[in-house]
Amino acid sequence: MTETAVGSSAVESAAALKAHPESKSQQAYAAVKARIVEGAYTPGYRLVLAKIAEDLGFSVVPVREAIRRLEAEGLVKFERNVGATVSGIDPTEYLYTMQTLSIVEGAATALSAPLIDSVAIARARAVNQEMRECLEHFDPVRFTALNQDFHSVLFEHCPNPHILDLVHRGWNRLASLRSSTFRFVPGRAQESVREHEALLQLIEGAADADTIEKAARQHRAATLDAYLAQANPDH
Amino acid sequence: MTETAVGSSAVESAAALKAHPESKSQQAYAAVKARIVEGAYTPGYRLVLAKIAEDLGFSVVPVREAIRRLEAEGLVKFERNVGATVSGIDPTEYLYTMQTLSIVEGAATALSAPLIDSVAIARARAVNQEMRECLEHFDPVRFTALNQDFHSVLFEHCPNPHILDLVHRGWNRLASLRSSTFRFVPGRAQESVREHEALLQLIEGAADADTIEKAARQHRAATLDAYLAQANPDH
DNA sequence: TTCATAGTTATCGTATACGATTTCGTACTT
DNA sequence: AAGTACGAAATCGTATACGATAACTATGAA
Structure with a gap:
């Protein structure tokens, strides 16, 4: 990984x-x-x-x-x-990519959720723990990689490879933009880790697909929102 | 068009x-x-x-x-x-494509909805009327084309070109499979036309994004479901 | 000095050519 | 008759070559 x-x-x-x-x-x-x-x-x-x-x-x-x-x-x-x-780091392109990602990640998470077993949950939790440690050592590169790992664990049994493919394309696009969560919005990373845990609890609790989809979508959208708020402080 | x-x-x-x-x-x-x-x-x-x-x-x-x-x-x-x-007409591939389409079309519709004016609504309605006529003359090819036109009108001011691109890719894929609604499930087309009208009313009534997204997603998903029900009658 | 223009260079776009691989057909064996 | 081995034909993958286009530079005029 x-x-x-x-x-x-x-x-x-x-x-x-x-x-x-x-x-x-x-x-x-x-x-x-x-x-x-x-x-x-x-x-x-x-x-x-x-x-x-x-x-x-x-x-x-x-x-x-x-x-x-x-x-x-x-x-x-x-x-x-x-x-x-x-491809350049055009903020508009960033917005498009993040918005699209929020949609396909949301869908991928909801579709995968019923197929995630407790072992996978434990592994995801371990990854999330590592992410916390990254926060302390301030290692944004590794943090971003681990973030992908976290979601990859959830998507392991995603029943729709097309959607998974779209997720990967989005990730690569972001990677090419070198847009770590850290870079864009300090503080967002901490929140992200908390949202991961919340997401895991929803999955463990077998929450309904809609709830999980919304949470996963929001998880990505929040990063975008934080970026936008920072970019346009004239709220 | x-x-x-x-x-x-x-x-x-x-x-x-x-x-x-x-x-x-x-x-x-x-x-x-x-x-x-x-x-x-x-x-x-x-x-x-x-x-x-x-x-x-x-x-x-x-x-x-x-x-x-x-x-x-x-x-x-x-x-x-x-x-x-x-590319072949593998039923699995069809499922993947339709499922993905339901997600991206749902999102595209919800994102576009607030930007659709009454003129566009009227045009969409006219297209839908033509679709009804196609049903009478049994013209599946034109029906499928008009179906794309209908949704294209709604997507005209879609604020996210990436998502629109995904919609188009899905459409082309389906087109290459020669999968008209008619061919797969008789009767589904009539339902589809009714759903179009319902969708227009939601948009006119400025329903909230979530409602519109669900309706649009369901609109596509229903076609898939109908196909699956027909393919596996062992419910 | 600044702008326009012509010539040069860098780079792209595509045609052609040929070696590499697969497929298909045929003859041969069991 | 069925299967295998071999050879021929078809097709692919890539290198090379060259014309076409755009970017750059230098020169001269306003």
Whole structure:
């Protein structure tokens, strides 16, 4: 656990199982994606095809394909005859992404809830405990990773892989924006940890789907709201 | 209105505004997508790169890119060293898609509702009236198209393009499956038209977001349920 | 100095070419 | 007759090459 990059599609992870040597286009995709998610390529970074191709030792064709895939996921902006850049930190885009995430995470949580057993709950709780410790040591990077782990545990048996895929895409997008909860709103992280515990109790108590969905949705939405309140103090 | 194909991403439609001659990869994407959505290429159809390239008068490289994009949207399955086929009509996939659609359509409707004016309501009502007429003449293809028109009117001022994009992707996926409401469950279409009217009344009455979201979500979910009930009569 | 313009360079977009892999058909064996 | 092994054809994956486009730079005019 605690990897930052998140496999984006069910199709993709299935393909990864095959013994095949990965296609170069696939390798290029993974490599560039990793650099973006890890922050080596920051928003606005100019992705020159020939340069990346040379770095990887490939030709440009598979690199193009990779970039196009990343574009489809929203991690990259590709303009005709101009080139590709890592998607920027446009606040509007942030809003869209967070709002969409709140919806799909809410749904994913509600759908998964009935399938979460006590073992998973315990594991999630352990992760949440680690998150508390991160707060003390002030380790925002690890905190963000653990936050994904926490929710990943809940989504382990999510009955709808499409929705899970949407969640992962949102996460990767946020990762590319380097938007840790810490950075945007101090204090929100503490609240987040508390909400995690509340969520676990709802799931343990077999609360109805609607209640759980609202709580999960609100959990994400609150982070967005906190950001907006900070960005526009003219409340 | 009443086109069957639905532009899939905000980025894409923005790009379409530029005076640029479309890139060939873009043209290939549009062409193949249209054939899939219109049903010229049915599920399972083998997409041979060289053949498509020859048809369009392009080389294979831009066609590959186009296919990859369609893969990302779930319209095409692309297997390494084997080739691309139009995604199949797996009932499980249908379930996933419909469930996801119910969630994103619900959210899109709720978000859009406060921004829908009386003119738009009237237009939506007119479309719904046309749908009623389709029922009499038994025109399922047009019915499906009008159904998209109806919801498109509601989504016209949707404040979150990401969510709208997800809706469109779902629609295209369903279109590629050739799954008209008619085909799957006779009688469901009539119900659908009634639900449209109910939805309009909720919006006119400025019902709260939660109520509207639930109604819109249920509207889609009911079609899925009807299908499932028919597929597994062992209730 | 600032703006416009022409020429240069960097980069993209696509065609072509060819090696690699899979699939299909055929002959051979049991 | 059924199954296996081999060879041929089809198709894919990627490298290379080159024309097209946009970005940059330098030069000259206002």
